[in-house]
Amino acid sequence: MARRRCRRERLTVVEADPIDRNLTLQCDIAVIGGGLSGLLALHELIEAGIDAQLFEALPRPGGRIASVRDQVSGAVIADLGPTWVWPPYQPGVTRWMERLGLRTFPQYEAGEAILDLHPYSPPLRQFLPGQHGMMRVEGGPQAFVDALLSRLPPQSIHLDSPVKGLSHNGDHLVIFSRDREIHARKVILAVPLRVAAQTIALDGLVDDRVLTLMRNTPTWMAAQAKVAILYETPFWREAGLGGRVASRVGPMVEVHDNSPANGSVGALFGFVGWGAQDRRDLDLKVEIRQQLIRCFGPQAGEFIGMEIRDWAFEETIATAQDQTGEPAHPAALPQFMREPLADGKLHLAISETAADSPGLIDGALEAGERAAKWAMG
Ligand SMILES: Cc1cc2nc3c(=O)[nH]c(=O)nc-3n(C[C@H](O)[C@H](O)[C@H](O)COP(=O)(O)OP(=O)(O)OC[C@H]3O[C@@H](n4cnc5c(N)ncnc54)[C@H](O)[C@@H]3O)c2cc1C
16 A cells, blocks of 8 residues: 555656746747647757747646656656557658657557446457557657757746737737747747637737638647556556457546556556536546446556546637537648748647648647748748
């Protein structure tokens, strides 16, 4: 018991440092949004010797990429945001992983899956096919964020700096953050499109057709709640199970093995299938524990940590529309969403604007790289 408590104390959600606060700032290029696309754009600009600064609303960088870390070693032990990449179909992911020195490993899928189909009958065991090309990243997708942060000067990143508005001022744009103005020649907006349309006053910088698409484009996975459950070991593997669950009972509709590559702990992750408002009113941890015991046996109730990240209620990621809308993978947006706006001073760079893999990690890399190239042009 003491050991379990000790392990619990070692679990922590990634958070970042507090920030400096100045009243005015000038830079050549400003990046708004410190998710993967914004960080990658900043990386490219800084590497090219450009005076670029990034403004992120939250006190932590990474956006939809968030993780549970071992508090002692700092190692990522489970994902609260994305988990998978598909290198055979995502050349951008492969190229960036090589550039940042990251490695993939296969999703653990040996063993049978659990079909949890009826509330009153025991779950079934059955082999389910995996997805071709689906891989995990050593250190989780968090490794992309960590690698970029390790290459960026800390003073170029302003956390806890939500942007409230943007405005023209002669040959530059003015950014209004909570407690300061930033003057920049060009601005990269790497904020979920709906969130940007609703929370940032754009002062006529984008026309109606762009604004309409911004409002109508769902943010991929913004409606989801993801659960990470930690164990001393991936005990299900010894029982011939792959850690996978497909459920019609819930609360989790999908569960997968999320154990780190080195097997230092056992981890499962699940997606909660119940609607955002419904799941808010429940004691989710209790319901999830019951489901785990039903599917994997009593040992599954003895987890050393459980972390739930409900993205639907993260105000810098999801809007009310995302909470209620049907989950739908975004289609590629028209080319004009990838073109410069505001007389060549503004460019959208969120994953959902990518021509390939919109909404995915691959899309975030593409969008960040495209925006940085534009800014350097
Ligand atoms: C649960 C979940 C599972 C996923 N699974 C996968 C997967 O397996 N594989 C995959 O490829 N993709 C997956 N994705 C999608 C992937 O995480 C995203 O494509 C990627 O992280 C998007 O990065 P981004 O920088 O474009 O956007 P975001 O990560 O959304 O970054 C936007 C940033 O803008 C900031 N911001 C918002 N408003 C303001 C403001 N006013 N001022 C300043 N900053 C602001 C936000 O705080 C955030 O940091 C998943 C996402 C989630 C949530």
